[in-house]
Amino acid sequence: MSREKKPKQLLSIIGTETLLQQTVARVLPLIPREKIFIVTNASLADEIVSQLFTHFGGSWKSQLIIEPEAKNTAPAIGLAAIHLERIDPEEVMVVLPADHVIQNPKKFLEILLEAEQAAKQGYLVTLGITPTRPETGYGYIQTGESALKNTFHVKRFVEKPDIQKAKEYLSSSGYFWNSGMFVWKTNTLLQGIEAYLPNLFSSLTEIQKSIANKTVKKTAELAFSKIDSVSIDYGLMEKASNVVIIPADMGWSDVGSWDALEEVMPKDSSGNVTIGNVLDIESSNSFLYADRRLVATLGLKDTIVVDTPDATLICSKDRAQEVKKIVSELKKRNAEEYLIHRTIYRPWGSYTILEESERYKIKRIVVHPGAKLSYQMHYHRSEHWVVVSGTARVTNGDREYDIHPNESTYIPVSTKHRLENIGKIPLQIIEVQNGEYLGEDDIVRFEDDYARQEGWPLLPEIPT
Numbered sequence: 001m002s003r004e005k006k007p008k009q010l011l012s013i014i015g016t017e018t019l020l021q022q023t024v025a026r027v028l029p030l031i032p033r034e035k036i037f038i039v040t041n042a043s044l045a046d047e048i049v050s051q052l053f054t055h056f057g058g059s060w061k062s063q064l065i066i067e068p069e070a071k072n073t074a075p076a077i078g079l080a081a082i083h084l085e086r087i088d089p090e091e092v093m094v095v096l097p098a099d100h101v102i103q104n105p106k107k108f109l110e111i112l113l114e115a116e117q118a119a120k121q122g123y124l125v126t127l128g129i130t131p132t133r134p135e136t137g138y139g140y141i142q143t144g145e146s147a148l149k150n151t152f153h154v155k156r157f158v159e160k161p162d163i164q165k166a167k168e169y170l171s172s173s174g175y176f177w178n179s180g181m182f183v184w185k186t187n188t189l190l191q192g193i194e195a196y197l198p199n200l201f202s203s204l205t206e207i208q209k210s211i212a213n214k215t216v217k218k219t220a221e222l223a224f225s226k227i228d229s230v231s232i233d234y235g236l237m238e239k240a241s242n243v244v245i246i247p248a249d250m251g252w253s254d255v256g257s258w259d260a261l262e263e264v265m266p267k268d269s270s271g272n273v274t275i276g277n278v279l280d281i282e283s284s285n286s287f288l289y290a291d292r293r294l295v296a297t298l299g300l301k302d303t304i305v306v307d308t309p310d311a312t313l314i315c316s317k318d319r320a321q322e323v324k325k326i327v328s329e330l331k332k333r334n335a336e337e338y339l340i341h342r343t344i345y346r347p348w349g350s351y352t353i354l355e356e357s358e359r360y361k362i363k364r365i366v367v368h369p370g371a372k373l374s375y376q377m378h379y380h381r382s383e384h385w386v387v388v389s390g391t392a393r394v395t396n397g398d399r400e401y402d403i404h405p406n407e408s409t410y411i412p413v414s415t416k417h418r419l420e421n422i423g424k425i426p427l428q429i430i431e432v433q434n435g436e437y438l439g440e441d442d443i444v445r446f447e448d449d450y451a452r453q454e455g456w457p458l459l460p461e462i463p464t
Contacts, residue, residue: 001013001289001306003337005043005044006047007044007099009023009099010048010051013101013255013261014255014264014265019098019099019100019255020038020051020052020098020099021051021056022101023096023097023098023099023100024036024052024055025055025056026102026105026109027096027109029109030109030112030113031094033056033058034063036063037063037064037065037080037083037460038060038063038064038098039065039076039077039079039080040066040067041066041067041070042066045064045066046345046346046347047344047346048060048064049061049064050345050346050347050349050350061347063460065079065080065458065459066457066458066459067079067224068217068220068221068223068225068458069221069224069225070229071224071229072229072230072231073180073231073232073233074193074197074200074230074231074232074235074236075200075224075227075229075230077095077182077189077232078193078197078201078204079204079207079458080095081093081186081189081190081204082204082207083459083460085186085208088186089185089186089187089190090185090186090187091186092119092120092183092184092185092186093183093184093189094112094115094181094182095181095182095232096181097180097181099254099255100181100252100253100254100255101251101253101254101255101264102250102251102252103250103251103252104250105250107248107250108250112183114149114150114151115127115183117148118147118148118151118183118246119183119184119185119188120185121148122185122242123147123151123243123244124184124188124189124192124236124237124240124242124243124244125182125183125184125243125245125246126141126154126178126179126182126183126237126243126246127179127181127182127183128141128143128176128178128179128245128246128247129176129177129178129179129248130176130177130247130248130249131175131176131177132263134163134166134167135166135177136160136161136162136163136166137160137256137257137260137321138160138177138178138254139157139158139159139160139177139178140157140161140175140176140178141154141156141157141158141176141177141178142154142155142156142157142158142174142175143155143175143176143247147244148244150247151246152244152246153243153244153245154237154243154244154245155174156238157178157233157237157238158175178233179248179252180233180254181248182232182237188242189236190204192236192240192242193235195240196235196239196240197230197236199227200227200230200235203224203226203227204223206219207219207220207223217457217458251264257321258287258304258320259317259320261273261287262287270282270283270284271284271285271286272286272288273286273287273288274288274289275289275290276289276291276295277290277292277293277295278290278294278295278297279294279295279297280296280297280300281298282298283297283298283299283303284300285302286300286301286302286304287303287305289305289307291307291308291309292309293307293309295307302316302317302318303315303316304316304317309342310337310342311337313326342354346373347371347449348371348372348373349366349367349368349371349426350365351363351365351366351431352364356438359434359435359436359438360432360433360434360438361438362430362431362432362433363430363431364388364428364429364430364431365427365428365431366426366427366428367392367420367421367426367429368426369423369425369427370422371421371449372393372418372419372420372421372449373419374446374447374448374449375395375416375417375418375445375446375447375448376417376418376443376444377414377415377416377417377443377444377446378413378435378442378443378444379414379442379444380413380435380436380442381413381433381434381435381436381438381442382410382411382433382434382435383410383411383431383432383433383434384408384409384411384431384432384434385403385408385409385410385419385429385430386406386407386408386429386430386432387403387405387406387407387408387427387429388405388430389405389426389427389428390426390427390428391403391404391423392404392419392420392421392427392429393419393420393421394417394418394419394420395416395417395420396409396411396417397416397417402422416446418447
């Protein structure tokens, strides 16, 4: 279900909202929208902005913080911290992975308020999840003495255990799963990074100084190329003396495996989880997922079936953790299926590849109301557009005109053109490309509302 360019954060796994949308929606009752920032990489930025616009409305472009390259959680969180410090160094900062399921959001917000009080007293706060099974895929945290009400000093962090140790931790009341959720004052975090990750702190200081002279992106790229890849747990939390844990029993799951996903999904009387267009007869204890096509199953037992428009996975449940072997093999083959789905999101909307062959490609393009594609040209392909719904304003060479449902237009090779949705509903068109080369990199942009020639800015502007 997830791909390298479509990780689980961007998938609708539980309900109709994506996990990213759910994460933002959970904190909105407590945290103003303008104080929510998303740390990501440039390759995911378009879809993140599109998903947040679709669900919440408005522009989210100014709330993205772009990592120059992936160097694990400590540099990513540090980059966010130097941005937030410019707003208010005393502000309490909440760090939330965007790929978790929380079934009791009210309790979650109550716990965040408790964590805020501990953070204001100078603690680095982590949320610990009450174990429900002897899990070997999570790290654990052992609690020490009480620090505040419902808040305990951390005695130690424990690496992922074997099954026997996991059973011991489950039977003890002093061990919790490490959720990867943190609360602290921005300046407390940066002081901790300075003490325990001095090289990272030095790089962050360089980046911070470069903001004023407009060289922040270049400085950050150079700095990130030199720093070590390190998690915030290993680099700071396991070493600092002011770390506390708040036990959090709130229906949490990181849905990191099929077993974990099953725990938060309803089952039928035979123990099956079925999602989508599934017709099952006499199967048991199986996970059956159909994205669009009908998937019919008969007499399966302890089996996983996941069908998406471009790939199907079938495996026994006891081998589910080995799916990474398939991903490795797809990478060796340079197969697109490990990278992307057929639907690709852009700041203006999305496109879905319906069919593709050697000299033609058919797409369904959806453009948000008021949005427009870049003013562009292709050297190797022509395009034929048919409007399905909405009203399209077309720039075609030196002409500008509107086309409506069941009308079409033709864009010749090497012709400057643009597509815009001037209506109030999503514009949907079918595009047929024809040419000797149909790669997505055959685009010359002359004007672009999303500044993709320059790429995404590293840090947002300071809000006024």
